[in-house]
Amino acid sequence: MSAAIGSELLFADVTFAVGPGECVVLSGRNGSGKSTLLGCLYGTRQVSSGVVRVGGMTPDERKVGFRRRVSVVLDDSALFDELTARQHLDLLLRSFPAVDHRGVEGWLGLAGLDERADVPALGLSAGQRRRLLLTGAVARDHDVLLLDEPERALDTAGREWLIGLIAAERRRGTAVVVASHHGPLADRVGAARVELG
Numbered sequence: 400m401s402a403a404i405g406s407e408l409l410f411a412d413v414t415f416a417v418g419p420g421e422c423v424v425l426s427g428r429n430g431s432g433k434s435t436l437l438g439c440l441y442g443t444r445q446v447s448s449g450v451v452r453v454g455g456m457t458p459d460e461r462k463v464g465f466r467r468r469v470s471v472v473l474d475d476s477a478l479f480d481e482l483t484a485r486q487h488l489d490l491l492l493r494s495f496p497a498v499d500h501r502g503v504e505g506w507l508g509l510a511g512l513d514e515r516a517d518v519p520a521l522g523l524s525a526g527q528r529r530r531l532l533l534t535g536a537v538a539r540d541h542d543v544l545l546l547d548e549p550e551r552a553l554d555t556a557g558r559e560w561l562i563g564l565i566a567a568e569r570r571r572g573t574a575v576v577v578a579s580h581h582g583p584l585a586d587r588v589g590a591a592r593v594e595l596g
């Protein structure tokens with residue numbers, strides 16, 4: 400696939416496939432097009448040439464059938480300021496089929512947010528909000544996971560937690576695409592790399 404912004408070609412002839420349980424890490428300098436490529440995979444951006452299929456579908460975030468199979472934490476993913484971590488996960492698990500039976504308390508534990516469960520998102524730290532977003536993305540049923548710089552705001556322990564999260568996603572058969580500036584991530588999760596720029 401290729402993508403351009405106006406007349407400027409961002410990347411050309413990028414080809415990769417990610418099967419169930421596989422992971423690709425997109426790397427490259429600032430502005431090389433990683434977020435744009437993820438947008439092409441989610442259907443918020445259009446490729447200028449080539450074919451993109453995600454979960455057997457043409458990416459289109461407006462289609463419920465597509466959104467139900469593809470879970471994302473992208474640049475513009477956000478939380479409701481007034482809702483607590485517990486309320487976010489409860490809302491999510493009422494809106495989408497759950498990936499397993501562990502329930503809200505189990506996911507709060509996985510996020511490491513048990514003690515902050517009843518604090519409105521506005522009162523969480525940036526790293527805690529990121530853990531909540533990522534936990535929500537994996538808690539709802541999905542086949543494909545798209546993450547844009549998931550390591551942002553995470554401390555050293557949080558980055559280890561993220562690596563465990565992606566490894567668990569691979570084990571459950573999710574196809575994962577991650578844009579990241581975190582050098583060790585690809586090796587640690589055994590991912591293939593696609594370098595842009």
Ligand SMILES: Nc1ncnc2c1ncn2[C@@H]1O[C@H](COP(=O)(O)OP(=O)(O)OP(=O)(O)O)[C@@H](O)[C@H]1O
Pocket residue numbers: 404409427428429430431432433434435436578
């Ligand atoms: N909506 C837009 N309109 C115009 N130009 C855009 C738009 N979105 C992105 N760009 C440009 O496209 C290029 C690629 O941006 P993109 O966000 O995909 O890069 P990136 O590799 O994710 O960068 P970073 O590592 O900084 O997150 C940049 O030069 C950016 O300025």
